[in-house]
Amino acid sequence: MKKKWWHEKVAYQIYPKSFCDTNGDGVGDLRGIISKLDYLKELGVDLVWISPIYCSPMADQGYDISDYYNIDPLFGNMEDMDELMAEAKKRDIGIVMDLVVNHCSDEHEWFRKACEDPNGKYGKYFYIEEVKDGKLPSNIRSYFGGSCWEALPGHPDKYYLHLFHKKQPDLNWENPEVREEIFAMVNWWLEKGLAGFRIDAIINVKKSLPWKNYPADRDDGLSYVGNMLKEVSCHDFLTELRDRTFAKYNAFSVGEVFDEHEDTLPDFIGDDGYFSTMFDMSTAVCGASEKGWYERPHITANEYRDAVFSSQKKAWNVGFLSNIIENHDQPRGVSHYLPDGEVNDTSKKMLATLHFMVRGIPFIYQGQEIGMENVDFTSMDQIDDVMTHDEYQVALRAGLSPEEALESVKKMSRDNARVPFSWDASEYAGFTTGKPWLMNNPDYTRINLASQRQDEHSVYQYYRQLIQLRKNPEYKDTIVWGKTVPVYTDQDNLTAFYRQGEDQTLLVIANYQKEPQTITLEADVKNVLLNNCGEFQQKEKKLQLEGYQAVVLEMH
Template sequence: MKKKWWHDKVAYQIYPKSFQDSNGDGIGDLRGIISRLDYLKELGIDIVWLSPIYKSPFVDQGYDISDYYNIAEEFGTMEEFDELLAEAKKREMYIVMDLVVNHCSDQHEWFRKALADPDGEYADYFYFVKGKDGKAPSNYRSYFGGSTWEKVPNSDKYYLHMFAKEQPDLNWENPVVRQKIYEMVNWWLDKGVAGFRIDAIINIKKDINFPSFEPDGPDGLATCIKMVEAVNGVGDFLEELKHETFEKHDAFTVGEVFNMKEDELLEFIGEDGHFSTMFDFSAHVLTFGEHGWYDQKPLRFEEWRKVIFDSQQELQGKCFKANIIENHDEPRGATHYLPEHARNDAGKKMLGTVSVLLRGIPFIYQGQEIGMTNCKRNDISEYDDISTIDQYQEALRAGLSEEEALKCCYENSRDNARTPMQWSDGKNGGFTDGTPWLAMNPNYMEINVAAQEHKADSVLAYYRKLIALRKAKEYKDTFTYGIFKPKYENAEDIFAFERVNEESGQKLLILANFGTEEHTITLEQRIAKVLLTNEGRQEAINAEAALNGTITLDSCETVVLELEK
């Protein structure tokens, strides 16, 4: 593989609304982010990805953009953004923006002009389509529920929105629209942004005949995903986007890509792919229900381990994916991927270890490094997320009780990751002096940065060691470019793999026990060094390995070893 500047970096996602409030209005802001850059630097972060900070009505938490060239007042000013770029650069850190170009807000100037003249130039910036027999053009269900089609006032046309009705889809078939998008992307890159996380990008290619599909629910609709999966040609748009923008600036890009066709991996993130990398959602997809959260499958350890191992081996020597256990669209990893018995500090460290040391770019989501968890709510009114409210109603329609539907939200809601960052056990967790826009997770009294900052065995202290190990001069090449080799696949509850540097012969073995009982593992090679353990048992592990050639791991124990050559 051709080496790139971003290959050995560690990334961190900030959800600006919930990270740090500096002015007491209950909403996180740019000034708050600037104040925490040293914290991120000490953690070992290189790349900071900001969820959308553009001007927006916040129907979908900023993923409905009304002005791509302006900062939302809630977050601050363009001058403060420029200051953030400058302060990050001083610390040798990179800022990555969220790029949302499948759709915009219905408050965007283009859409307002389109509504004012449904047969005019700006209507073709979107998908304004005549209805069929007095009904919508097709039977697609949006990602947030209900039809993807909304009637255009005073017209026989409908406009397409694959997300909320306030998020009209942009017409990528229109070359004028594409050029305006490229101009905007280059404007941000010229300003000093290092790249983009690219939102819902697979959706930009539509079948402009908009054929209906067999209904897959009692509402008579079919998920819009069916159209996305059936249509071809998205690669042409993505290549043009890359050539016109990203490659001119050597930008780092990470795609949010679902529903990719089986043979398209290298086209998307290979040596000369559309993007630098894309998120590995293989584990997240495991728990998807057929109809929604209410009929999701329980996560089985063996399946989870297998999809990660398969994904790692598929990419071997070809490309990098971005490894995550949580983000702003998912529940907290500590609740989602850890079995009940492992939802403790040891388990959180173990989960972090097997994620951060995989082959690929590690992405850490704010609060993951202190072990933040899902948040129980007492009523659906306490949720702010449009998708959660839709899934709650879907569960009720399927016959679940309010209590059962609320449990689905506790396990899956995006708001679990959007509760404010827990900085201290003080007022509102040190997030704000005002009233938080979304209620704090009550466990901020126990789980917070201040409580862990100077505690040697805290989750935060462990994450700092873990990231430092990944980036350590003597191991960086192996953790960055070394091959991934699954180990002990037949051992129940054991997640184990090697990272092997084929040039130097260096072998690093990662072992983790996700079970309730201790496990004894017979080593295939002698240990050169114990590099990291979440239980502080280096001496005991060394002694047992030297004496018996085995390692006994307690429940929720993980260890990183350098093996003798």
């Protein structure tokens, strides 16, 4: 494997609306990010991915872009962006932006011109089809629910494709003019000094043509998008994107990839892959039901372990995955992956240990480093997320009562991770002087950065220790490059693995339950590098682990 500059990095995701507000309008902004760069440096991160800040009507929180070359006034202006990149560079932090090019906004100039003249140049920038007798081109369901076909404004006999929100028309990548527009925009940003991009929903850019219907998988008569995607490969499009943009600038790129074909991992993240890395979504999709969120079971410790080990095995000798516990599209990881009633500082640190100690590039989502938890929403009125509202309706149609439907969807709601960062215990958690655009998590007086910064045993300080260990010259090569070798897999609720370097072996053991467990070590312990709780209890080769205890050991 070719070693690249990004392999040793630690990354951090910022959801700008909810990170830090400096002008009191209740919405986070670029100046807020600038004001927290020293905090990010203190934490130890090297790359900061910022969710979309381009001009947008915000139908899908900025993932509907109306101008790729400008900053939405909600967040500031281009001078703020230039200052952010310059100030981050002074601190050896690279800024990564979201690249959203499967679709744009219906308020983008291209789509407006397509509506004016569907048969002209810009009509070919999108998938626009004639519809006769109300028969839609296909029965694909939008990711946000309902048909992915919508009547073109001003043209009732024509429909356009939107795999996401109806205000997010899909761009026609089959049209070389569209690709040229995208490549020019990407390179413009890289020329400005951007470190790279996180590539959104990129697996969707290739459609199976001609359009057709697929077997319905819900009572709405529609079919999951993946049924179309598995018929096609976006190899040519992504190869061209890489060669024309990222490769020219040695830029970092991380793909959001779902539904990739079997055995295509080398195409995505191999030495000559489309991207530098891609997110390991294996735990995020574990237990997902085609019927909807209401039927999704809580993931077990063994399921979590098996998903991680499977991904580690697939990626070995291929490339680097980017490892996540959560992001802006997921609930809070500690609430999702830990059993109800067992979420505490010890179990949060245990999960963090597993996250950081497997091979790959660790991504921290804002608030994860202080152990922020899900919000106990009491009404759908408190929830902004369009996907949660769709899943609520799915649950109602399945026969759940309104109370049951709320209970079932709030656990998975994307707004769990989108509420403002809890900086301190003051009003609005120190996020804003105004009223936040989305409610604060009511537990901010208990879980906030200010209190944890002063506490050497806090979740925040433990994350700092994990990052420092990863960067420690004595262990860096093993943690970054070493092989992940699962061990003790016959024990329930135990996740353990060796990280094997050229001349060094580390053992990571996590007791993924509240009851103690004992294991028999295969070798002698040389050093205890990290321990999330209590004492290190070893007698001869027997190691006693307390509930949710995790240790990182250097072995002889």
